[in-house]
Amino acid sequence: MQGKVTVQDFVKLKGREKIVMVALYDYQTAKIANEVDIHGVLIGDSVIMNMYGFKSTHYATISDIARHVRAVANAEPRYLVVGDMPFMTYETSRRDALKNASKLIRAGADAVKVEGGSEIADKVEALVKAGIPVMGHIGLTPQRYLTLGGYRLMGKSVEIAEKIIEDAVALQDAGAFSIVIEFTVAEVAAEITRRLRIPTICIGSGPDCDGQILVINDIVGLSEIQPFFAKKYVDLRSVIRQALESYSREVREGKFPSEEHFRRMRKEEYEELRRRLQEKSMHS
Numbered sequence: 186m187q188g189k190v191t192v193q194d195f196v197k198l199k200g201r202e203k204i205v206m207v208a209l210y211d212y213q214t215a216k217i218a219n220e221v222d223i224h225g226v227l228i229g230d231s232v233i234m235n236m237y238g239f240k241s242t243h244y245a246t247i248s249d250i251a252r253h254v255r256a257v258a259n260a261e262p263r264y265l266v267v268g269d270m271p272f273m274t275y276e277t278s279r280r281d282a283l284k285n286a287s288k289l290i291r292a293g294a295d296a297v298k299v300e301g302g303s304e305i306a307d308k309v310e311a312l313v314k315a316g317i318p319v320m321g322h323i324g325l326t327p328q329r330y331l332t333l334g335g336y337r338l339m340g341k342s343v344e345i346a347e348k349i350i351e352d353a354v355a356l357q358d359a360g361a362f363s364i365v366i367e368f369t370v371a372e373v374a375a376e377i378t379r380r381l382r383i384p385t386i387c388i389g390s391g392p393d394c395d396g397q398i399l400v401i402n403d404i405v406g407l408s409e410i411q412p413f414f415a416k417k418y419v420d421l422r423s424v425i426r427q428a429l430e431s432y433s434r435e436v437r438e439g440k441f442p443s444e445e446h447f448r449r450m451r452k453e454e455y456e457e458l459r460r461r462l463q464e465k466s467m468h469s
């Protein structure tokens with residue numbers, strides 16, 4: 186795609202080409218992603234688990250996400266930048282949603298993502314009316330894992346499947362430009378994709394969505410727990426461990442640093458220095 190991907194470009198991709206998104210969090214990987222054909226990057230609230238070791242996304246704050254959005258924006262991305270709205274930064278009121286979403290937009294996001302369906306449609310509508318593009322997130326919504334009874338596959342029963350489909354339509358009607366469908370049975374994700382005019386982005390919900398999203402830590406093999414639906418394309422964990430082992434061994438064996446890793450004084454300067462130091466020690 187030529188130039189920077191806008192929300193409008195993103196929506197037009199539906200039915201034309203598969204949409205590729207990745208959740209990442211930092212300047213270095215944001216730069217690398219710029220060299221690849223990627224349509225969108227999500228600065229997910231999963232940052233708080235993957236980069237800070239917290240046990241759930243409940244610990245992410247709006248300042249955490251804004252900081253990481255800024256890091257990604259500093260990479261001058263060609264892809265669409267979506268900032269995730271953390272737990273309790275938008276559910277509480279339209280006013281809170283607007284105040285917090287504006288922090289992510291000011292940090293450099295092109296859009297924000299919110300978890301939930303019809304119950305948050307009024308917040309989505311308020312954000313869109315204020316000029317902030319919104320990506321929805323339905324199916325498994327990790328911010329609600331306590332009420333869902335854990336990180337469970339969604340949509341297996343007819344009742345839950347119907348509710349997820351209704352939520353998707355409610356988000357579209359409220360003005361969302363796209364919807365992430367997480368860990369939901371493939372049939373339901375496919376049905377939603379057929380019904381909506383906006384693109385659906387799957388994670389663990391099968392091949393029939395308009396696009397896919399994976400978390401960078403899973404793609405490169407850095408995650409401690411790899412979800413079965415996330416494909417590991419390289420085992421960076423063992424590459425990093427091997428590099429650290431080699432570094433540790435070489436320092437202990439005196440092999441690092443070697444001549445190419447440091448600089449010496451010119452010989453005459455060094456001799457003069459030694460002469461002066463010797464002279465000083467004779468007079469003290």
Ligand code: KIV
Binds near residue numbers: 228230365388
């Ligand atoms: O926070 C995140 O990384 C996400 C993706 C899993 C969609 O919400």
